[in-house]
Amino acid sequence: MERKARAAAESGVLLLVIAGILVALNALSALGVYKRFDTTKSERFKLSKGSGTMVREMKQSMQVDAYVTKGLPKLDAFVRDLRDLLQEYKDASGGKFNYNIIEAKDEETKKTAKDAGLVEQPFGEASATESEKAAVTMGFMGLVLKYGSEKDSIRSLDPGNTSGLEFWLTNKIREIRDKADDVKRKIGVLTGHDEMKLSEANLVPAQLGKATMQDIITKNFPFYTFQDVDLKNGDSAIDEALEGLIITQPGKDISEKELRRIDEFVMKGKSLAVFASAVNVKASDASMNATLNAHGLDKLLAGYGIELKKEAVLDFGRSFGVQMLTQGGIARPRFPAFLSVQDDSRFSGEEQLLDSSFPAFFRMNDLVFPFSSPLLLHTDIQPEATVKSVARSTPNSTAVGGETVDLKPFQNWSTLRKKSAPAQYVIAATVDGTLKTAFPSGDKQGIDTPEKSKSAARVFVLSASQFLANPFARAGNAPDMGQMGMMMPQMGGDEQLQQLAQPYAQQALTNTILSFKNTLDWLGGDSDLLAVSAKILNEAPLAYGEVSKPNIDFENETDEQLKKREDEMKASRKSTQNKVQWLLILGLPLLFSLYGVLRWRSRIASRENVSLA
Template sequence: MERKARAAAESGVLLLVIAGILVALNALSALGVYKRFDLTKAERFKLSKGSANLVHDMKQTMKVDFYVTKGLPKLDAFVRDLRDLLQEYKDASGGKFDYTIIEAKDEEQKKAAKEAGLRETPFGEASATEEKAAVTMGFMGLVLKYGSEKDTLPYLDPSNTSGLEFWITNKIREIRDKADDIKHKVGVLTGHDEMKLTEANLVPAQLGKPSMQDILVKNFPFYSFQDVDLKNGDNAIDESLDGLVITQPGKDLSEKELRRIDEFLLKGKSLAIFASAVNVKANDASMNATLATHGLEKLLEGYGIELKKEVVLDFGRAFTVNMLTQGGIAAKRFPQLLTVQDDPRFTGDEALLDASFPAFFRMTDLAVPFASPLVLHADKQPDATVRAIARSSPNANAVGGDSVDLKPFQNWATLRKKGALAQYAIAASVEGTLKTAFPSGDKQGIETPEKSAKPARLFILASSQFLANPFARAGNAPDMGQMGMMMPQMGGDEQLQQLAQPYAQQAITQTILSFKNTLDWLGGDSELLAVSAKILNEAPLVYGEVSKPNIDFENETEEQLKKRDEEMKAARKTTQNKVQWLLILGIPLLFSLYGVYRWRSRLAARENVSLA
């Protein structure tokens, strides 16, 4: 009895101690003293190193007024989360970032918020227990002041917390660059009928006319684009540019122009190429491609990258759109548009997407239209790292010739059986001390060293329309100026425009973000890549029991391929169900069994106690 009393007293004391610890932790949390641990892959719940360094390295102090509306559970939770994020900026800044929370209740505060550029917005929230909703008017935005500059994030949506750090950090960067006169100039090659960044080719015409350059300049105005016309090689490239971008040319580059690009790169600069051998004209609904590399192959060959005059058709990872047909909803595949995914089941030299490379940082998938194969020859650049950073699936083939029919709806069986199926590199990088691409021949008055004076960088994504929506570019009617503004839906190919909408929904956000990351890479701002990754959705789980697809694309019919798809989906669903029930029932059951085991062990131990 004495032993039982002692055990009961010890248990009571232990419970009191645990209760005291919990009360203390809750009290500290209420006072704002707590620590969060973020174990997510994208570090979604802690400040990125790039954001921390940005505010820490500011020359002046930034003041932020955080206008909030409270009173509803969702609003209160959002305010708390954003306050925590702002506090992390403050803690990392070394005294160069501070914020004030303002709940605009009186007319004077509301007037100040409106004059600063914030929008008064209705906020509503339905009751979970009663058939009614609460509505209130107020503000939810930031006013940022740095030096002589002032700007706002006029409205933050409490129902969408993803990407908050992304938009705040980019706004901080924008204001800082204006006040401190920091320039980010990117050169874009012109003069060869290139696919321009200013083309309105991202969505079907009836949805508007946004261009890649418009979106970037509007949302990230710290970038400026400068046309680079080499004038057949007579003009050198401005050394003040952060880097040079080459988009799909429509005419050949002369050797003298290629030597000018080599000259620029050997000064320790950066070059990004978004081009392939696949040339599909704008507003051409036939989508018949001519195959030509327009001289880029001569430049790339010198850096250890062979650009093949072929188009990659990927039957293993084709871009897929679910469409309404007479037989119901059917998945339509477009093998001329590759879906390149970060799939950990493919490793080493089979890896599909290197999500550690800046342009693709932490991305889960990308749509890559009209790609050409790349073959790497690392021996040509012994002092640099030459590597493939994106590949097709192993079930792809490369088709050559002078032209290839790439219209969306066709029987792909003939093209599928042209050549053996294989995996192809479609993106590559070269980084380090580069040797000139033109060590011999007529220098044509352009003197270049044998090697770059400092490390230089080259990135190529061998896709002619990666920076566009290929269905919109081919399906939209030609720009008709004033008449087109009066009748915006006139002309064009309706079927391609219908396909352009799901392509925009599925692919364009990642495309824009990848290009923004490339611009950061060109300018040496790679630290901010982790911030950009936070606007993306979390990567889907990959289940090890669902093996890599092993499909006989050469001999199987479309019906058999469809059946394979269903089998893969069923296998994935089965594995998901197993994981779900393991988490719901399995782990609690294991804890229960362990508790019973411990209880029975104690009983057995007590029965064997000797009172001698």
């Protein structure tokens, strides 16, 4: 009895100690003394190293005033997360970043917020217990940033979304810093060959506006500016002050002298990004009848160890698709000319589909590559550099050659599918290191290019001619009428393609824009901030390791059999989900119960063996 009393007293003291520790920890947390641990792949809940490095290396100090509104649970939670994020900037800055949280209640504070450019807006929240009740309040949720002589603001923040908060704040800090410190980041864009321009309104159907890739980048990331590069048939050299050069899909041949000018630029230790393939589809051509022509780019890229084939890749293993309502019900057409390339853990090594460690695709789950051509890599041509693939099609792809190829969206693809045996094709590649000139022999045409680059140089080839566009909008929109078109509503074009352009914009363009922005960072040498861009992406979907890779028999399987195979894969995933669900519901409790029974039996056995001698 005495032993039992002593054990009970010890247990009571232990419980009191544990309760005291928990109360103390909660008290410290309420005072703001706590530590968060982030185990997510994208480091979603802690400051990226790039953001910390940026504020720590600022030449001057930055002050951020956060005007906030409290009083609703959602707002209070958002303000807490905002405060935590700002504190992480401060901790990482070495004293160069400071902030204030200001609750705009009185008229004087509200006026100060408005004068700084912030927007007073309504915030509402439904009652969690009474469905017919809701609370609404007016207030501010924005940031005012001051750095040196520069001052700017983020006019409003969405309390319902914190996933991209660091992304927008870091880019705003970067914008203000570059203005105050007079930092110029100019990217050259090749012109003069009927290229698909960044300023072309090809991202959405014409009736929804004239969105362009250039406008989106310069508006949201104004620290980058684009400069047209006209080589004037090779008589003009490329400005050395440019961070890098971009080549988009050309519409006519690039002369050898111009190619030598591009090579001359790369040999100075510069970076080159090529968004082009041999698949040419004209704007406002609803037939999508493609001509196959590399327009001279194949000569340049071959010199760097990347052979651009005069073919079009069609991927029947994984391609972009939409859900459509038809007279016969819901249809899910797929478009094999638009390759949906995903970061799939089931494909590794020489089969890896998307290299999400490469800067342009950093931590991305999927991207759409419209109108791609195969790339063959020849590592022996650049022995002092690394030549590698960063994106591939699935093994269930075919390559179609010839002078032209019909890529209209709705057709029977069986004939094209059997043009070649199924294979996997490289569709994006990089060369990085000390590069040999792409033109070691022949007539130099007055351009004195060294045999090797004077420092490490880089070439990135993304072989998809309309990667930086919405191919449905570009083909489906009517021709641009210029000034006359501004005086009348948009008319003409292909209605079906314009309808397809909307889901394409919703599903594909966010990742496309972020990938292009990452490429600009890569060109400018700002790769440290890539992890910040990844914060705006959705979390990666679950990977089902037990679900086997797709293995399709091109020659013998019909469309109905392919549909059945896809349904079987979905059923396999569902089965895996059910196993995990029941393991969590029943398995873990049973495991703990079994552990408790074993401990109980162990104690009884120990008491029976106690000797009183």
